[in-house]
Amino acid sequence: MYLSKLFVPITKDLPSEAKIKSHQLMLRTGMIKQSSAGIYSWLPLGFKVMKKIEKIVREEQNIIGAQEMLMPTIQSSEIWKESGRYEDYGEEMLRIKDRQGREMLYGPTNEEQITDIFRTSVKSYKSLPQILYHIQWKFRDEIRPRFGVMRCREFYMKDAYSFDLSDKDAKNSYNKIFYSYIKTFNRLGLKAIPMSADTGPIGGDLSHEFVILAETGESQIYADKKIFEIDLNKYDFSETSLQKMRDDFSSIYAVTDEKYKEKDFNDKVKKENQVKTKGIEVGHIFYFGDKYSKPLDCLIDTKDGKKVTVKMGSYGIGISRLVGATIEANFVNNVMKWPKSISPYDVVIIPSINKNNTENLEKAEKIYSELKKQNIDVLLDDVDENMSNKFKKHDLIGIPYQIIVGSKSEEDKFEFKELNSNSEILSLDKIKTKLKK
Amino acid sequence: MYLSKLFVPITKDLPSEAKIKSHQLMLRTGMIKQSSAGIYSWLPLGFKVMKKIEKIVREEQNIIGAQEMLMPTIQSSEIWKESGRYEDYGEEMLRIKDRQGREMLYGPTNEEQITDIFRTSVKSYKSLPQILYHIQWKFRDEIRPRFGVMRCREFYMKDAYSFDLSDKDAKNSYNKIFYSYIKTFNRLGLKAIPMSADTGPIGGDLSHEFVILAETGESQIYADKKIFEIDLNKYDFSETSLQKMRDDFSSIYAVTDEKYKEKDFNDKVKKENQVKTKGIEVGHIFYFGDKYSKPLDCLIDTKDGKKVTVKMGSYGIGISRLVGATIEANFVNNVMKWPKSISPYDVVIIPSINKNNTENLEKAEKIYSELKKQNIDVLLDDVDENMSNKFKKHDLIGIPYQIIVGSKSEEDKFEFKELNSNSEILSLDKIKTKLKK
Numbered sequence: 001m002y003l004s005k006l007f008v009p010i011t012k013d014l015p016s017e018a019k020i021k022s023h024q025l026m027l028r029t030g031m032i033k034q035s036s037a038g039i040y041s042w043l044p045l046g047f048k049v050m051k052k053i054e055k056i057v058r059e060e061q062n063i064i065g066a067q068e069m070l071m072p073t074i075q076s077s078e079i080w081k082e083s084g085r086y087e088d089y090g091e092e093m094l095r096i097k098d099r100q101g102r103e104m105l106y107g108p109t110n111e112e113q114i115t116d117i118f119r120t121s122v123k124s125y126k127s128l129p130q131i132l133y134h135i136q137w138k139f140r141d142e143i144r145p146r147f148g149v150m151r152c153r154e155f156y157m158k159d160a161y162s163f164d165l166s167d168k169d170a171k172n173s174y175n176k177i178f179y180s181y182i183k184t185f186n187r188l189g190l191k192a193i194p195m196s197a198d199t200g201p202i203g204g205d206l207s208h209e210f211v212i213l214a215e216t217g218e219s220q221i222y223a224d225k226k227i228f229e230i231d232l233n234k235y236d237f238s239e240t241s242l243q244k245m246r247d248d249f250s251s252i253y254a255v256t257d258e259k260y261k262e263k264d265f266n267d268k269v270k271k272e273n274q275v276k277t278k279g280i281e282v283g284h285i286f287y288f289g290d291k292y293s294k295p296l297d298c299l300i301d302t303k304d305g306k307k308v309t310v311k312m313g314s315y316g317i318g319i320s321r322l323v324g325a326t327i328e329a330n331f332v333n334n335v336m337k338w339p340k341s342i343s344p345y346d347v348v349i350i351p352s353i354n355k356n357n358t359e360n361l362e363k364a365e366k367i368y369s370e371l372k373k374q375n376i377d378v379l380l381d382d383v384d385e386n387m388s389n390k391f392k393k394h395d396l397i398g399i400p401y402q403i404i405v406g407s408k409s410e411e412d413k414f415e416f417k418e419l420n421s422n423s424e425i426l427s428l429d430k431i432k433t434k435l436k437k
Numbered sequence: 438m439y440l441s442k443l444f445v446p447i448t449k450d451l452p453s454e455a456k457i458k459s460h461q462l463m464l465r466t467g468m469i470k471q472s473s474a475g476i477y478s479w480l481p482l483g484f485k486v487m488k489k490i491e492k493i494v495r496e497e498q499n500i501i502g503a504q505e506m507l508m509p510t511i512q513s514s515e516i517w518k519e520s521g522r523y524e525d526y527g528e529e530m531l532r533i534k535d536r537q538g539r540e541m542l543y544g545p546t547n548e549e550q551i552t553d554i555f556r557t558s559v560k561s562y563k564s565l566p567q568i569l570y571h572i573q574w575k576f577r578d579e580i581r582p583r584f585g586v587m588r589c590r591e592f593y594m595k596d597a598y599s600f601d602l603s604d605k606d607a608k609n610s611y612n613k614i615f616y617s618y619i620k621t622f623n624r625l626g627l628k629a630i631p632m633s634a635d636t637g638p639i640g641g642d643l644s645h646e647f648v649i650l651a652e653t654g655e656s657q658i659y660a661d662k663k664i665f666e667i668d669l670n671k672y673d674f675s676e677t678s679l680q681k682m683r684d685d686f687s688s689i690y691a692v693t694d695e696k697y698k699e700k701d702f703n704d705k706v707k708k709e710n711q712v713k714t715k716g717i718e719v720g721h722i723f724y725f726g727d728k729y730s731k732p733l734d735c736l737i738d739t740k741d742g743k744k745v746t747v748k749m750g751s752y753g754i755g756i757s758r759l760v761g762a763t764i765e766a767n768f769v770n771n772v773m774k775w776p777k778s779i780s781p782y783d784v785v786i787i788p789s790i791n792k793n794n795t796e797n798l799e800k801a802e803k804i805y806s807e808l809k810k811q812n813i814d815v816l817l818d819d820v821d822e823n824m825s826n827k828f829k830k831h832d833l834i835g836i837p838y839q840i841i842v843g844s845k846s847e848e849d850k851f852e853f854k855e856l857n858s859n860s861e862i863l864s865l866d867k868i869k870t871k872l873k874k
Contacts, residue, residue, distance in 0.1 A: 007504050007569060009558035033554055036513040036541070041554055044504045044569075067444050067481045072591045073510060073574055074531075074543070076473040091536045094511075096543075098590075099528045099578045104473070106511070106533075106543075117470055117478055121446035132444060132481075137510055137574070141536045153535075154509045 001345070003381045008045050009033075010393065020216055022327035023148030025336055029396050031323075038145025038153035045344050045397070046323065050156065052342040053188060053322050054135055057158050060184040064176045064237075066131035066160055071113050073137055077103035079112040083295050092140045106139035111292045111314055114161040118310065119298035125165050128300065128310070129173055133160035135319065149324040150280070156320040162313045165300060167289065170311040174206065174287050175242035177315045178249075181210050181283050183232055188322065189339025190329060192282065193223055193254045204288025204313070209281045211256075214328035217278030223254035224269040280325045287313040336398035337419040345379040347371065347435055348399040352387050352406035360405045367403060367414070370428060376435055395419070401435060438782070440818045445482050446470075447830065457653055459764035460585030462773055466833050468760075475582025475590035482781050482834070483760065487593065489779040490625060490759050491572055494595050497621040501613045501674075503568035503597050508550050510574055514540035516549040520732050529577045543576035548729045548751055551598040555747065556735035562602050565737065565747070566610055570597035572756065586761045587717070593757040599750045602737060604726065607748040611643065611724050612679035614752045615686075618647050618720050620669055625759065626776025627766060629719065630660055630691045641725025641750070646718045648693070651765035654715030660691035661706040717762045724750040773835035774856040782816040784808065784872055785836040789824050789843035797842045804840060804851070807865060813872055832856070838872060 009030040018024045026032045031046025042050060058068065074096070080086035086093075094106040107113065114132060122130070135158045145153050162173035178194065185192035190212045197209040211221060227249065235245040253268045256279070265274065290309040292298075299307040318325075330337055338344065349371075351364035364380055371378045379399060381390055387406060394402060404415035408425060416431050417423035426434070446467040455461045463469045468483025479487060495505065511533070517523035523530075531543040544550065551569060559567070572595045582590050599610035615631065622629035627649045634646040648658060664686065672682040690705045693716070702711065727746040729735075736744040755762075767774055775781065786808075788801035801817055808815045816836060818827055824843060831839060841852040845862060853868050854860035863871070 004563070005502075007506070007558070007564075007567060030558070033557070035509060035550060035553070036511075036515075036539070037537075039509045039511055039513075041509060041550070042507040043554075043558075044506050047506050050507075065442075069444070069481050069484050070479040070487075072472060072476045072478060074473075074476055074576065074591055076476075078473075094533065094535065096531065096533050098531065099580065100474075102473070113472060113478070116472070117480075120470070121444070121467070121480075126441070127444075130444060139511065143536065154511055 001379050003379055003383050006045070006379070007043060009043070017146065018148065020147050020150070020328070021331050022150060022324035025327050025331055025396055026148055026324065029398075032149060038142055038151075040149060040152060040154075042320075048344040049326075049338070049342055050320060050323050052344075053326075054156075054158075054319050056187050056341060057184055057317055057319060058135065060180045060187070061131075061133050061158070061160060063183075064131070064180045066133045066180075068134065069132055070134045070136060071107070071110050071117075073106055073139070074104050075107045075110075075113055077105055079116050079296070080105065083112045083115075083292055085112070092142065094139045094141045107136075108138055108140045109314070109316075110134070110136075110159055111161070111312075112296065115292045115296045115298050115312070118161075118163055119293075119296060122163070122310075123299075123301055125300055125302050128163055128165050129169055130163045131160055131173060131176070132163075133158060133315075147324070149320045150328075152320070155318060158317045158319055160315040162315070164311045165302065165308065167311055170287060170289070170313060171206070172239045172242060174285065174313050175239075175246050176237070177285055177313070178208065178246055179232065179235065179242060181285070181315075181317070182249075184317065185210060185212065185282070186232070187341055188326065189341055190282070190326060191228055193221065193227055193279070194249050195254055195256060196250070197284065199286055199288065204286045204291060206287040208285050210283035210285075211279035211281050212325055212329055213275070213277050214280050214325065215278055216328050217280040219279055219281070220257035220260070221254070221275070221277055221279040222257075222260050222265050222269075223275045224252050225273045225275045227252040227254055280328060282322050282325050283315075283317045285313065285315040330398075335395045335419055337400050338398045340400055343399055344397070345399045346377045347401040347403060348379045348381055348394055348397070349403045349405065350381045350387070350390050350394065352404075353382070353384050355384070360409075363409070364403075364405045367405070367428060371432070371435070374432055374436070376432070403431060438816050440816055440820050443482070443816070444480060446480070454583065455585065457584050457587070457765070458768050459587060459761035462764050462768055462833055463585055463761065466835075469586060475579055475588075477586060477589060477591075479757075485781040486763075486775070486779055487757060487760050489781075490763075491593075491595075491756050493624050493778060494621055494754055494756060495572065497617045497624070498568075498570050498595070498597060500620075501568070501617045503570045503617075505571065506569055507571045507573060508544070508547050508554075510543055510576070511541050512544045512547075512550055514542055516553050516733070517542065520549045520552075520729055522549070529579065531576045531578045544573075545575055545577045546751070546753075547571070547573075547596055548598070548749075549733065552729045552733045552735050552749070555598075555600055556730075556733060559600070559747075560736075560738055562737055562739050565600055565602050566606055567600045568597055568610060568613070569600075570595060570752075584761070586757045587765075589757070592755060595754045595756055597752040599752070601748045602739065602745065604748055607724060607726070607750060608643070609676045609679060611722065611750050612676075612683050613674070614722055614750070615645065615683055616669065616672065616679060618722070618752075618754070619686075621754065622647060622649065622719070623669070624778055625763065626778055627719070627763060628665055630658065630664055630716070631686050632691055632693060633687070634721065636723055636725065641723045641728060643724040645722050647720035647722075648716035648718050649762055649766055650712070650714050651717050651762065652715055653765050654717040656716055656718070657694035657697070658691070658712070658714055658716040659694075659697050659702050660712045661689050662710045662712045664689040664691055717765060719759050719762050720752075720754045722750065722752040767835075772832045772856055774837050775835045777837055780836055781834070782836045783814045784838040784840060785816040785818060785831055785834070786840045786842065787818045787824070787827050787831065789841075790819070790821050792821070797846075800846070801840075801842045804842070804865060808869070808872070811869055811873070813869070840868060 164170035
């Protein structure tokens with residue numbers, strides 16, 4: 001893609017309500033545009049990043065055998081009345097009357113709806129265990145939406161739901177998701193800590209939130225850095241191995257300020273391993289047994305002819321929120337560097353252009369075609385602007401690799417730079433190899 | 438995927454309101470489940486087909502240089518008041534008040550919103566032409582939703598918007614989309630006829646609808662079958678070639694019953710070329726100049742320092758609707774056969790299973806692993822059910838190729854069948870070759 005053709009309205013004027021750096025960066029680089037309070041359009045640059053995150057989340061859900069489906073955004077109030085949450089949910093639920101006067105709502109979450117689908121579809125123990133998920137827009141009518149996509153009203157979320165015959169099986173499903181979440185965040189280039197959590201309005205007695213480290217995060221985190229050294233490859237998908245994995249994570253100290261006690265921290269964590277920082281919640285998982293299946297009467301026939309209420313859990317990853325959270329974690333000293341796996345482009349070519357000399361631009365175009373042939377997704381900055389402005393701009397856009405075509409480039413060697421590192425003079429072949437790693 | 442694990446609630450009981458065959462088939466094969474009037478969940482089998490259609494639509498949009506983005510589902514009423522459509526739209530628009538009492542709505546289309554984004558982002562002729570698109574859920578509060586996903590309330594649509602400096606440029610954008618639509622429908626295995634159409638509430642003076650042939654369609658079609666013989670490969674992306682393409686399509690007789698005159702039809706179309714059938718609208722494109730850019734004051738600086746209102750068009754493909762439309766076009770004599778490009782699976786293995794003999798199932802599992810290794814997406818029907826029921830079921834699920842492991846299979850040869858054709862006895866290597874074609 002040529003930057004002059006890309007729909008990326010870069011702006012220098014920031015609205016006063018953009019207080020955190022991800023919000024500022026996303027507006028400045030034209031990743032999003034607000035349409036009303038807490039509601040955003042995703043412009044091509046932001047959209048690409050979000051889609052890459054979505055793809056990784058999807059792949060990791062599929063690996064553990066979860067099946068993708070899609071529930072609608074607009075739900076009937078009926079099932080919420082059955083579960084008893086219609087009144088409880090309060091004003092955060094966007095309530096709607098359709099033209100026939102029926103009470104509808106924009107789904108803030110889908111426990112009721114998936115239970116309704118399941119109860120009419122599955123009757124026999126033979127169809128269990130089952131994990132279903134969807135990636136769909138949700139709406140929560142926050143009283144004070146803020147922080148850009150981090151706390152908006154219309155947001156994009158992956159939510160999965162597990163169905164099992166017994167508590168024991170259900171905890172195995174929970175552990176599978178736990179495993180896939182750690183793996184997902186690793187692939188997104190994020191350091192995520194699973195933390196035992198309260199269940200809140202979703203209910204249940206077992207819950208973890210996944211928190212990534214970011215100095216600007218909303219909650220204070222105290223942890224033992226050994227938690228990052230756990231190697232997921234040690235575990236297989238057997239029930240005992242997955243339980244061992246969760247136990248291993250749980251055995252290492254990691255709490256938010258709510259549960260923090262200075263003495264505990266110092267007793268349990270060696271000084272040099274103590275991590276004190278802030279964190280952002282990017283995932284939350286719940287096991288709640290029959291909290292929804294009981295009022296909604298979701299019964300399964302067991303092997304010995306009895307009927308039991310199915311045991312359920314729910315598991316969310318905030319996909320639109322992750323775009324902002326990744327920026328909070330990676331935008332340091334005025335330089336944003338996207339993790340390679342979710343960068344909007346693999347590499348940007350930055351030629352030094354002036355009106356009287358098109359040589360650099362022509363060279364850049366040749367490199368561009370070469371890289372395209374190798375299926376490398378490349379952006380060419382063909383805008384007529386001085387190099388210092390270009391570099392500032394690309395410090396924000398955050399593509400991790402740059403090929404600079406200017407004074408330092410030789411016949412067939414070019415300046416290659418990884419953001420936050422020194423540049424090297426390399427042949428195009430060497431550059432290709434580096435990019436393909 | 439093993440069928441016993443797939444979440445596909447096959448049902449024999451049909452609700453009385455399922456009157457057309459796509460609605461019936463989608464419910465029977467568990468592709469969708471209704472959650473309220475005109476609102477559906479997409480279960481894994483239906484979801485897979487819809488996603489494959491979406492992917493093809495996206496690829497063809499990208500090929501003509503359209504850029505993907507994403508606008509939210511919930512819009513503010515403000516921009517609709519600016520364009521003057523807020524009152525006009527009537528009860529089909531789902532109107533919502535948020536907790537602050539602000540008038541919002543669930544977008545039925547996005548002309549206003551994209552114009553608002555464009556006017557604040559693009560000021561100069563240098564950024565034109567531009568085509569932006571998104572694939573997003575829409576809502577139209579139909580008074581009488583019916584025909585399953587063909588006429589539902591919450592529906593999935595690709596809508597693109599073009600921005601040009603002049604009428605002439607804008608018509609070139611229109612022609613690019615025209616070209617990409619024909620190509621898209623070809624890839625979906627559908628025969629689509631572009632027909633000159635009325636513009637209706639979108640406005641403008643140039644419009645085509647794309648209609649696919651299906652005996653159960655909503656409108657009567659009269660056409661010259663030569664229209665299917667136009668070879669898109671004859672044209673390139675130059676302005677003159679694209680205009681020639683549209684002229685070539687327009688020169689061949691094709692009308693709906695509104696414009697049909699028997700005498701014209703007989704005069705202009707040879708008897709043996711006359712096609713009289715029904716059709717389903719699956720795409721609609723509009724050129725409307727400054728209908729939205731004028732009231733919304735979307736101005737562009739021209740090269741010679743003037744300001745002009747940008748010239749716009751909009752271009753829709755109903756993605757969820759296409760799932761139903763494809764069934765209407767391909768479900769004939771009680772056999773559904775998905776076009777290869779959008780079939781939920783590439784092939785299904787159907788072993789003859791009985792409790793005392795697991796030999797066929799074991800053979801089937803071996804074939805399954807072999808095909809998986811070749812990246813062939815395969816379904817294995819491991820359900821314990823007699824073969825006649827299995828065949829009936831797969832006539833509905835509609836995977837175009839079957840490998841039958843039963844009485845006719847030899848040591849290393851198996852019965853291979855393409856739906857609606859006779860079966861052959863082939864080695865696994867030959868089968869692989871056939872599937873990969």
